[in-house]
Amino acid sequence: MKKDELSLSDVFKCTYDKFDNGVLLVSAGSDGRKNIMTIGWGLIGILWREPVFMVAVRDSRYTHELIEETNEFTVNIPGDDIGEAIKLCGSVSGRDHDKFKETSLTAVAGKNVQVPIISECLLHFECKVIGKTQATPEKLSEEVLQSCYPRDDFHTLYYGKILSVYGEEC
Amino acid sequence: MKKDELSLSDVFKCTYDKFDNGVLLVSAGSDGRKNIMTIGWGLIGILWREPVFMVAVRDSRYTHELIEETNEFTVNIPGDDIGEAIKLCGSVSGRDHDKFKETSLTAVAGKNVQVPIISECLLHFECKVIGKTQATPEKLSEEVLQSCYPRDDFHTLYYGKILSVYGEEC
Numbered sequence: 001m002k003k004d005e006l007s008l009s010d011v012f013k014c015t016y017d018k019f020d021n022g023v024l025l026v027s028a029g030s031d032g033r034k035n036i037m038t039i040g041w042g043l044i045g046i047l048w049r050e051p052v053f054m055v056a057v058r059d060s061r062y063t064h065e066l067i068e069e070t071n072e073f074t075v076n077i078p079g080d081d082i083g084e085a086i087k088l089c090g091s092v093s094g095r096d097h098d099k100f101k102e103t104s105l106t107a108v109a110g111k112n113v114q115v116p117i118i119s120e121c122l123l124h125f126e127c128k129v130i131g132k133t134q135a136t137p138e139k140l141s142e143e144v145l146q147s148c149y150p151r152d153d154f155h156t157l158y159y160g161k162i163l164s165v166y167g168e169e170c
Numbered sequence: 171m172k173k174d175e176l177s178l179s180d181v182f183k184c185t186y187d188k189f190d191n192g193v194l195l196v197s198a199g200s201d202g203r204k205n206i207m208t209i210g211w212g213l214i215g216i217l218w219r220e221p222v223f224m225v226a227v228r229d230s231r232y233t234h235e236l237i238e239e240t241n242e243f244t245v246n247i248p249g250d251d252i253g254e255a256i257k258l259c260g261s262v263s264g265r266d267h268d269k270f271k272e273t274s275l276t277a278v279a280g281k282n283v284q285v286p287i288i289s290e291c292l293l294h295f296e297c298k299v300i301g302k303t304q305a306t307p308e309k310l311s312e313e314v315l316q317s318c319y320p321r322d323d324f325h326t327l328y329y330g331k332i333l334s335v336y337g338e339e340c
Contacts, residue, residue: 012186043213043217136303157327
C-alpha cells in the first residue's frame with residue numbers, strides 16, 4: 001500500500017467527495033484512550049499562515065472531551081469497503097463503546113501526533129489544533145439554526161494545522 | 171472567455187495555489203459602495219450541510235464593515251497578469267481609496283449576490299454568509315498569537331455558503 005506524503009491539492013477532491021458517506025475523525029485522551037467519530041463536514045485550506053483542516057465537534061461529544069485534552073486529531077478517508085464501520089462510528093458514543101474494538105478497525109501510531117490513524121483508510125491527515133472558535137446562536141443564520149441546532153447543541157470549530165497528509169490518492 | 175459553473179473539486183487546486191500571491195475578496199455596503207481586499211487565507215469544504223468558503227477579516231477593516239451590512243462577498247481568483255492590482259488592494263484601505271478605480275479592475279454584477287465580481291479574474295465564488303465566529307486570544311496557540319496578532323487585531327471568520335462558482339479552470 002502506498003503511504004507517500006501528498007499535497008493538499010492532490011487530496012482535496014477525494015476528501016470532499018467522501019464527506020457524503022462519512023469520513024473518520026480520530027481523537028485520543030492524554031491517557032491514551034481513543035475514539036472514532038464519523039463526520040460529514042470539514043474545511044481545508046490556509047489559515048494563520050498554515051495549512052489547516054477544520055473540523056466541527058459538538059461540545060457534548062466524547063470527541064470534544066478528548067481533543068480538549070491533547071489538542072490533536074487525525075482525519076481518515078475510508079474506501080468503499082467499511083460502510084458498516086462508518087455507520088457504527090456515527091451512531092454510538094465512545095463513552096460507552098470501544099469503537100476500534102467493535103469495528104475491528106486498526107489503530108496505527110501517527111507519525112507526528114500521539115493520536116492514531118486508521119490503517120484500513122486510504123488517506124490520513126495528522127493535525128495539531130492551533131486555534132478554535134465557538135459557534136454561537138446569535139452569529140448563525142436562521143436556516144443553520146433550524147437545520148443543525150434544534151437542540152442548542154453547538155459546535156466547537158477546531159482548526160488543525162496539517163502536519164502530514166499521506167496515503168493513496170483516491 | 172468560459173464562465174461555466176464549476177464544482178469545488180475542480181477549482182480547489184487553483185484557488186489553493188493562488189493564495190500564495192493573493193486572491194481578491196470583494197464586499198459591498200447596503201448602499202452599493204464596494205471594496206477589494208487581498209487575502210492569502212481561506213478554507214473550503216462542507217459546513218452546516220452547505221458548501222462553504224471561509225474568509226478571515228480583521229474587525230478593524232473596511233471590508234468587515236461592508237460584510238456586516240450585506241452578509242455577502244465574492245472571492246475572485248486572479249491570473250498572473252494583475253500583480254500590481256493585487257499589491258495595491260493589499261496595502262491601502264478602501265475607506266480612503268476607491269480600489270476599483272485605482273486598479274482599473276472591472277466590477278461586474280454577481281449572478282446571485284449584490285456584491286460584484288471582478289471580471290479580469292479567472293474564477294469567481296459568490297457567497298452568502300450563513301455563520302460567523304470570532305477569533306479570541308484564549309483559544310489560539312501561542313504561535314498563532316505571535317505570528318498573526320502582535321497588535322491584538324483579531325479576525326471575524328465568515329462562513330459563506332457558495333451559491334455559485336464559475337469561470338475558467340486554472
